[in-house]
Amino acid sequence: MRKAYQQQPVLNRVHIEIGEGELVTLLGPSGCGKSTLLRAIAGLTSIDEGSIEIGGRDVTALPPKARQVGMVFQSYALFPNMTVFENIAFGLKMDGMKRADYTPLVEEMIGIIALEGMEDRYPAQLSGGQQQRVALGRALVKRPKVLLLDEPLSALDAQIRRSLRGEIRAIQRKLRMTTVFVTHDQEEALTISDRIIVMNRGGIEQEGAPEDIYAAPATEFVSRFIGSYNVWERTRLSDAGLAGWPPGELFAVRPEAIVIRPASEEPAGAESSCIVVSGRVGSISILGSIKRFEVDAGALGTVTVDALHDAHSRRLQEAADVKLYIPREACSPLRKSS
């Protein structure tokens, strides 16, 4: 699939396949093309080249309503002049269903999204989370072949976002709904997905299961976007006089994989499996249950290290001299970002 906008490629030879009942997340920063890709699947944006198939049927030339896809918009796009019931019933009415036929379906859906008793309310009388459920119910009640979610949680506050995310996943599993979920929030992507497709500049950087994406980022972009990985080039490592690295030009190390100790201590047995670097603590920040150290490690630059709040980390203050123990197996080689 390709799409250009004023000669700027928005989607650059993107190829994705989504299995039935699978929840796939398109993850990337704003402007990476994930929303364009979603709108192309929906038929709201045309593509310059390539094709889109849903359930083996080529829908590239079909208008949105003929594609059997449901979509939840970032702003929900609920119809303000209609009640919850009427909003959810709208799509079935448009299919020419009679009131007696669609009423049980709509009520069933209201049960699934847990909004019983609110059928007569207007969108303006609902909270953000409730509006989001209505938008979800409105898209699901038509039993689409594919459900598209365009940053559906970004307008909600953190707590509701977390609980609604779980509910969306539960409903999706229950209905075995093939779903494409767009987000720029890596935590959201990691918790909700069967598979994550990381996008950058209109292309796919990496795709895989959440644990693979997190544990083994393939490119520098992914490692920086997914976690606060330390990314080093081989030349910088040899400049720092460090040896014993696995082959490759670029390496990423998770901040929680590095062990930080005061310079005066010598933990037994660590030397053989680890690369040891000396440094000085620059700044310390508290991230809930962990402490994040920014360590100035000379030629290696600033190294980010995460440690639990334990007896070891509590003794470390800013400007303390430390030693970093970097396990060799925690260094994953990266390919250059395209």
Add this chain to the structure above:
Amino acid sequence: MERGKLWPGSVVALLLVYLFLPIAATLLFSFAKQWQSELLPDAYTLAWYKQIFTDVRFLEAIGRSVFIGVVSVALSLLVLVPAIFVLAVYFPKWERAMQAAALLPFAFPPVVSAIGLMKLYSSGPLPITGTPWILIGVYLTIVQPYIYQSVRGSLRTIRAGELVEAAEMLGAGRWTAFRRVILPNILPGTMVAALLSFSIIFGEFVMAKMLVGGEYETVQMYLYNEMKSTGQTASAVVIAYFALILVLSGLTLKLGRWKPGRGRRQTQRRNRHELRSDRERAEGLSAAAGAEPGPY
């Protein structure tokens, strides 16, 4: 505290006196039997109101003004609302042209355009100078900016583009999406624009005088002619006109605060009741057929 409130209070009071003094004087004058050199009239009467409201000429003038206003507003809504919607949702890059067009009527002083129009339409293929049709045509252009701003604002507030996309994804055609989803939601804003336009047209004088003049006496022309004879009937006309505009403004304000859904709750509830009995019937039917009540 007291001192802090006194100052803004007195400014507002002064402003109100400044605004309402001429109207108050006109009101008194319209009720006065005679009012020459005293501070207040010595006797009051409703005679002037009786006189204008029994004057067939005045009633006809009102009828003409209402006709011109209603036809002009209706035509401009019919043409402009769909046009603004189509531009905003499907051709956003042409909106600049529409914005420029919406400013044009302000760029030409009425007297200037009236003279041009008079020349253009007094002969040739469309000799309508002196008929109400030229006024309707002119008023279409005069109210266009107000309707454009108001409808465009309403469309933006409801995020019309996304609503149309949502409706289309749910199987609605473009026309259905406009009629069922967009129109009900921009109705309050559109009604405000319509009332405002009507008020403007109802009070317009320059075009009416220059293009149609004595041949088609509207309320403004009647007032102009009355001022030349008795001041008191003219005052009564002004007050009657003012009362009408006040009612229109009140309606406009009320509509401006209207939100979809409010005031419709009773009917909604009744509908739901019907729905429930429909559902029971549906379930009864499917139970009779030995089928599951729904596909889920």
